[in-house]
Amino acid sequence: MSTAVLPYTVKPHPMTGLYSGKFGTWLFLASEVMLFGALFSSYVLLRVGAPATGPTAWPSHEETHLSWKIGGFNTLVLIVSSVTMVMAWASLKMGDFAKGRGYLIATFLLATTFLVVKLVFEYVPKFTHQPHPYLPSTNNFFALYYTMTGLHGLHVVGGMIVIGYFIGPGAALWKRDPEYFTNRIECTGLYWHFVDLVWIFLFPVLYLM
Amino acid sequence: MSGKHPHSDHRGHHDLHGGGQHHELGFWRKWVFSTDHKMIGVQYAVTALVFLFFGFSLIMMMRWQLANPNKPIPVIGKVMAGWGDWGETYMPGGAMTPDLYNSFGAMHGTIMVFLGIVPLIVGGFGNFVMPLQIGAPDMAFPKINMMSYWVYFVGGVVMLASFFVPGGAANSGWTSYAPLSVTATQGQTWWLVGMVCLITSSLLGSMNFIVTIVQLRAKGLTMFRLPFFVWAQFVTSFLLLLAFPPLEAAGILQLMDRVAGTSFFMPEGLVISGQQLVQGREITGGGSPLLWQHLFWFLAHPEVYVLILPGMGIVAEIIANNTRKPLWGYRALVYSSIFLGFMSFIVWAHHMFMTGMGTKISAFFATTTMIISIPSVVILTALVISLHNGSIRFTVPMLFALAFLPMFAIGGLTGLPLGLPVPDIHLHDTYYVIGHFHYVVAPGTIFAVFAGIYFWFPKVTGRKMNDLLGQVHFWFSFIFINITFAPMFWQGLGGMLRRGFDPTAYAYNEPLMGLVRMSSWGAWLLGLAQIPFIINFFVSIFAGQKVSDNPWEATTLEWSAPSPPPHGNFLTEPVVYRGPYEYSVPGARRDFLPQFAAAEA
Numbered sequence: 001m002s003t004a005v006l007p008y009t010v011k012p013h014p015m016t017g018l019y020s021g022k023f024g025t026w027l028f029l030a031s032e033v034m035l036f037g038a039l040f041s042s043y044v045l046l047r048v049g050a051p052a053t054g055p056t057a058w059p060s061h062e063e064t065h066l067s068w069k070i071g072g073f074n075t076l077v078l079i080v081s082s083v084t085m086v087m088a089w090a091s092l093k094m095g096d097f098a099k100g101r102g103y104l105i106a107t108f109l110l111a112t113t114f115l116v117v118k119l120v121f122e123y124v125p126k127f128t129h130q131p132h133p134y135l136p137s138t139n140n141f142f143a144l145y146y147t148m149t150g151l152h153g154l155h156v157v158g159g160m161i162v163i164g165y166f167i168g169p170g171a172a173l174w175k176r177d178p179e180y181f182t183n184r185i186e187c188t189g190l191y192w193h194f195v196d197l198v199w200i201f202l203f204p205v206l207y208l209m
Numbered sequence: 210m211s212g213k214h215p216h217s218d219h220r221g222h223h224d225l226h227g228g229g230q231h232h233e234l235g236f237w238r239k240w241v242f243s244t245d246h247k248m249i250g251v252q253y254a255v256t257a258l259v260f261l262f263f264g265f266s267l268i269m270m271m272r273w274q275l276a277n278p279n280k281p282i283p284v285i286g287k288v289m290a291g292w293g294d295w296g297e298t299y300m301p302g303g304a305m306t307p308d309l310y311n312s313f314g315a316m317h318g319t320i321m322v323f324l325g326i327v328p329l330i331v332g333g334f335g336n337f338v339m340p341l342q343i344g345a346p347d348m349a350f351p352k353i354n355m356m357s358y359w360v361y362f363v364g365g366v367v368m369l370a371s372f373f374v375p376g377g378a379a380n381s382g383w384t385s386y387a388p389l390s391v392t393a394t395q396g397q398t399w400w401l402v403g404m405v406c407l408i409t410s411s412l413l414g415s416m417n418f419i420v421t422i423v424q425l426r427a428k429g430l431t432m433f434r435l436p437f438f439v440w441a442q443f444v445t446s447f448l449l450l451l452a453f454p455p456l457e458a459a460g461i462l463q464l465m466d467r468v469a470g471t472s473f474f475m476p477e478g479l480v481i482s483g484q485q486l487v488q489g490r491e492i493t494g495g496g497s498p499l500l501w502q503h504l505f506w507f508l509a510h511p512e513v514y515v516l517i518l519p520g521m522g523i524v525a526e527i528i529a530n531n532t533r534k535p536l537w538g539y540r541a542l543v544y545s546s547i548f549l550g551f552m553s554f555i556v557w558a559h560h561m562f563m564t565g566m567g568t569k570i571s572a573f574f575a576t577t578t579m580i581i582s583i584p585s586v587v588i589l590t591a592l593v594i595s596l597h598n599g600s601i602r603f604t605v606p607m608l609f610a611l612a613f614l615p616m617f618a619i620g621g622l623t624g625l626p627l628g629l630p631v632p633d634i635h636l637h638d639t640y641y642v643i644g645h646f647h648y649v650v651a652p653g654t655i656f657a658v659f660a661g662i663y664f665w666f667p668k669v670t671g672r673k674m675n676d677l678l679g680q681v682h683f684w685f686s687f688i689f690i691n692i693t694f695a696p697m698f699w700q701g702l703g704g705m706l707r708r709g710f711d712p713t714a715y716a717y718n719e720p721l722m723g724l725v726r727m728s729s730w731g732a733w734l735l736g737l738a739q740i741p742f743i744i745n746f747f748v749s750i751f752a753g754q755k756v757s758d759n760p761w762e763a764t765t766l767e768w769s770a771p772s773p774p775p776h777g778n779f780l781t782e783p784v785v786y787r788g789p790y791e792y793s794v795p796g797a798r799r800d801f802l803p804q805f806a807a808a809e810a
Contacts, residue, residue, distance in 0.1 A: 006347060006425070013424045020349040020424050027416045031454045038458035038504055042473065045500055056477050056495030137470030140495045147465055 010180045025187040029194050036198055039148055043205065046140050059141045064206075065134060066145070070121050071207040074114050078196045081110035085189045092182040097174050100185070104167050107192070111160045118153060145206055152202060155195045162188050242359075244351035245776060249358050250337030251669065254662075257329035260365060261655075262739070264320035267313040269736055274305045276729035278711040299377065307710045311380035312396065314708065316368070318383025319400065322512065323407050324365050326654055330519040331411075331449070332361065334661050335418060335442045337669065341767035341774060342436050344427025344783035344805075349420040357413035364406030371399035382708065384509070387474030387501040391466045392481060401464045408457045415449035418442055427766065429785035433543070434804065436765045436789040437536060440543050441522030444550040445515050452511035452554065459504035472496040499564055506557035514553045516650050517617070518546060520657030521588055524610045527660050528592055530763045531607035532599025533800050535790040538591040545584035545591075552581040562630045563637045571630045578628035585621055589614065604761070605679035609660035612687050613653060620648030623698065638708070641701025644694050652690045659686075659742070667760045671772040672753030678745040685738035693731030696724035762801050765789050769805040 007013075008020050016023060050058040088103035126134040126142075136146040166185060174181040234243075243249060273282045281287070286303030290296040299309040340348055348354045371378040376394025379385065390397050422443050426435070435443075462473040477494030529536045536542065558566065558574040593614055601607065623645040626632040636642060659682075667673050703721045705712055712718040712725055759768040766785065770778050783805055791802035 006345075006349065006351075008349075008424050016423060018424075020420050023420045023424060024350060024353075024416050027419055027450060028412070031412050031416070031450050034451050035454035035458050038455035038507070039462075042458070042462065042500055042504070045497060045503075046473070046495070049497055050495060054477075056493065135470070136465060137472075137493060139493050140472060143465065143469075143471035143473060146469070147461065147471070151461065 010177065010183060019183055021183055021187050022190070025190050029190065032194060036148075036151075036201075039144075039151070040201065040205070043144050043148070046144065050140065056140070059139060064141055064145075065126065065129075066122075066207050068207045070117060071203050074117050075199060075203050077110050077114045077117070078199050081107045081114070082193050082196045084110065085192045089182065089185050089189050092174075092178070092185055095178070097171075097178075101167060101171065104163055104185070108160060108163050108167065111156055111163070115153060115156060118149070148202055149206070152195070152198050155198065159188070159192050159195055162191070242355060244347075244355045246336050246340050246348045246351070246354060247669075247774060247778075249354050250333050250335075252358055253328050253336055253361070254333030256362065256365065257325050257333055260320050261325035261329065264317050264325055265736065265739075267317045267320070269732055270305065271310060271313050271317070272729035272732045274310055274710065275712060276726045278713050279304050295373065308377060308380060310710045311382075311708075312372070312377040315379045315382050315385075315400075316372070319368065319379070319404075321650075322383065322516070323404070324361075324368060326516055326650060326658070327411070327512075328361055329658055330523075330654065330661075331418075331442065331445060331515065332358065332414060334438075334519060334523065334658075334665070335414075335445075338661075338665060338767060339418065339439055339442050340421060340425070341668070341770055341778060342439050342765050343422060343425060343430060344766045344779065344785065345421060345425035346777045346779070348417050349424055350417050353413050353417055357410045357417065360406050360413065361410035364403045364410060367399055367403035367406060371396045371403065374399060384505055385463070385501075386505075387463065387466070387496075387498045388476070388479055388481075390501075391463060391474055398464065398467055401460045401467070404460050405457060408453045408460070411449045411453050415446035415453075418446040419450065422446075427783040427785050430766075430804075433540070434785055434788050436522075437525040437539065437542055438519070438522035440546055441518045441525075444546045445518045448511040448515050448518075448550055448553060452508045452515075455504050456508035459501060459508075462504075463501065466496070474498050474501045499561070499566065502561050502564065503558070506560045507554075510557040510560065511550075511553040513646075513649070514549055516654050518549070520613065520617075520654040521546075521592070523657045523661040523664070524613045525592060525595075526763075526765070527606045527610040527664050528595050529790040529792065530664075530761050531602045531604055531610070532596055533602070533792045534595060534599045535788075535792055536591065537594040537597070538587075539788070539790065542588055542591050545587040549581065549584040549588075552577060552584070556581050556628075559628050559633075562633045568630070575629050579625075582621065582625060582628070589618060589621070604663075605674070605676055605683060606660040606664035608680070608683045609656045609663065612683070613656045613660065616648055616652035616656060616690075620645060620650075620653050623648065635704075636701060638706055639701035640697040640705045640707055643707050644697030644701060647694045647697070651694065652687070656686075659683075662746070664761070665767075666749065666753075667756045668767055668770075668772050668774070670750055670753065671755060672749055673756045673760060674745050674749040674753055678741040682738060682742040682745065685741075686735060689731045689735040689738055691731070693728050693735055696727045696731075700724050700728070759803075762799075764791055764801050764803045766804055769803065 006020070010019055012019050013023075018026075047058055050056060084103045084106040088100045088107060091097075091103060092100035132138075134142050136143045166181075166188065170184070171181075173184070233239075240248070243252070270282055270285065273280075273286075281290075281303030282300075282305065286300060286305075290300040290303045292300075299306050299312075305313075336348070336354065340346075368378075374395050376396055378396040379390075379393065379400035381390035381393045381397060385397065385400065422435075422439060426432075462471075465471045466473050466475060472493050473496045475494055475496040476498060479494065525536055525542065556574060556577045558570060559578045562571050562574075596611075623641070627636055627642060627645060663674055663679055700721050701707075703717070705718050705721050705725075709715075709718075712722065718725075756772070758770065758772050761768070766783055767774075769783060771780065784807075785804045786807060787802060787804055789804055791797075791804075793800045794802050
């Protein structure tokens with residue numbers, strides 16, 4: 001009787017040098033590049049196509065009411081969270097579960113910080129701005145701003161769910177198979193770096209340009 | 210580790226299934242939330258076949274409206290007219306309203322492409338056959354595989370539910386062009402939500418396919434020993450992986466336009482029915498309807514090759530098996546598929562010649578379109594040459610596979626005039642286009658699907674489908690599908706527009722009405738011709754002739770597994786010794802040398 005045990009769930013394949021989960025993560029990220037790529041392309045097309053004057057002209061820097069200080073702070077938060085994510089993986093790789101978990105918790109908290117700053121200092125003041133709130137329907141700049149940062153925010157939330165799972169119930173895997181667990185953190189890290197990278201593009205495109 | 214016996218080295222290192230096959234799985238885990246690629250493949254195939262039939266039923270009703278404008282549909286019209294408010298609104302007296310016709314048109318396209326053929330040929334055939342052909346115990350990510358099916362299922366339910374929301378299902382065509390779709394009724398929002406589910410499902414599936422094909426091949430199965438079907442699925446998966454996300458982005462943007470009042474696709478000063486657009490809200494404008502078309506066709510052109518490549522893969526397997534010869538030009542087929550996949554990303558705007566995007570851009574896309582026809586022709590030619598000097602076995606799957614060749618050729622060649630801007634001016638948006646792409650996907654891909662069902666049915670069930678019923682199914686389908694689609698080329702050349710509700714509304718359609726009725730009769734009779742298939746399919750599951758594990762005397766790995774294959778697929782670890790199509794090898798004892806048979810003495 002054969003077994004249904006799949007090869008390469010943990011050990012790398014000799015040809016690709018990747019275990020299946022990591023390979024899958026890279027492919028997933030490739031599709032994510034296409035997703036955000038399409039949104040960035042839409043941004044370019046709409047901005048280039050906007051008339052120089054009139055109601056649909058692209059808003060000036062002042063009219064966008066985005067503070068590079070808040071955006072810059074959040075950029076810093078995400079970059080640090082990327083570092084803690086790598087440290088989590090490195091600690092686990094060296095067999096130190098407690099330290100690894102500590103770094104995962106740090107990453108989770110930094111992600112929370114990012115979202116809280118975004119919500120409290122950016123989304124809410126814009127939605128409640130008087131006399132005219134700044135809504136997605138205000139103009140195409142805000143439409144793009146809310147759609148792109150919103151989708152990015154959802155990616156942050158998704159990452160937090162995965163990280164939270166590995167801090168909580170998912171941590172049991174460490175006892176059964178530390179290497180398998182470490183690999184999963186590596187894949188989570190790849191995704192997390194991608195989410196950071198998207199922000200690294202969003203920040204200048206929306207806040208500085 | 211030596212790396213020479215990768216499977217035996219790593220196997221058992223980590224028991225993912227916890228010895229899953231040692232105890233019987235419960236009903237839910239075995240039949241519903243299964244992680245076994247074979248069960249998921251069957252779930253995909255059966256669900257997709259139901260959707261295929263449903264989508265076909267929509268068009269059979271629409272064909273009545275076209276052939277007998279504004280006359281009540283016999284029997285079914287009366288029944289639907291009695292469905293309370295819905296019946297009174299959309300089927301007064303049993304005759305179709307224009308709104309319902311638009312809905313059915315949009316949903317026919319959506320259902321056939323996204324809920325029928327792609328899930329059937331990729332989700333169904335790919336899931337069931339591909340891991341067996343590469344000698345894998347399962348897909349690389351069994352749980353993601355299960356999830357991909359259920360997300361697809363939810364998408365399907367959302368699409369079906371949308372028929373019953375106020376205003377009916379989406380009615381802006383399967384292409385959902387803005388701004389029409391943005392101002393359309395509520396069904397369009399459901400359509401977008403359904404599409405996001407279907408796209409997610411495709412992404413999960415395609416990622417799984419690629420990893421499985423690269424990582425889980427059996428010992429000795431190099432990439433150039435893969436059956437062509439696996440190669441076709443491999444290229445297809447890349448198309449799904451990379452082309453679908455832009456449509457997801459477009460879907461999100463259109464959802465924002467509809468729900469949050471943005472103007473991504475809404476131009477400034479839009480006037481609809483003589484009124485400046487204020488649809489319960491002011492729109493700021495400044496958007497670009499063309500942006501939607503670009504994002505949509507960036508997916509939808511590669512999608513064409515998602516529809517056709519796996520079909521070519523199935524046909525290639527069956528032709529090699531039934532000609533008892535190796536495929537002619539195996540490597541040419543593989544390289545052509547890869548090139549086809551690559552090129553399919555840079556031809557999308559040939560759907561947009563009529564948008565006024567400029568002659569320079571049109572010239573670029575016309576050129577790439579002419580280039581992409583070359584690998585298609587190489588593949589088709591290689592398959593035709595493969596027939597040469599073969600001692601052909603005219604089995605039922607082979608009949609469908611043989612019919613695929615000229616049908617796809619007609620579909621492909623009639624596409625060339627559409628790929629050039631000048632003839633496209635006349636042909637765009639007419640029935641000529643409908644005829645063209647239906648020749649590619651209906652007697653093309655769907656015939657490949659039928660061929661595949663008859664071919665692999667013994668592997669799935671251990672029983673063969675009835676030959677006589679199969680032949681009846683084939684010949685009637687072949688005749689009626691041509692009666693349906695061939696007249697459309699003349700209707701289109703005569704100027705008949707593809708989305709018209711009532712062709713008699715224009716006097717110039719009058720001489721074409723005979724051809725319109727011919728298409729309609731073809732479609733209805735084609736529906737009747739499916740009855741022997743449906744009977745054959747269900748009866749054969751229980752009462753078909755029992756056959757051996759390798760009834761077609763085929764060479765690829767799936768035929769070394771028992772029928773139906775157990776959990777884990779193979780009784781012993783499969784090892785591959787040679788290429789996929791070693792038929793009629795000179796000096797060999799039998800006329801086929803399976804990949805899995807050690808060298809004969």
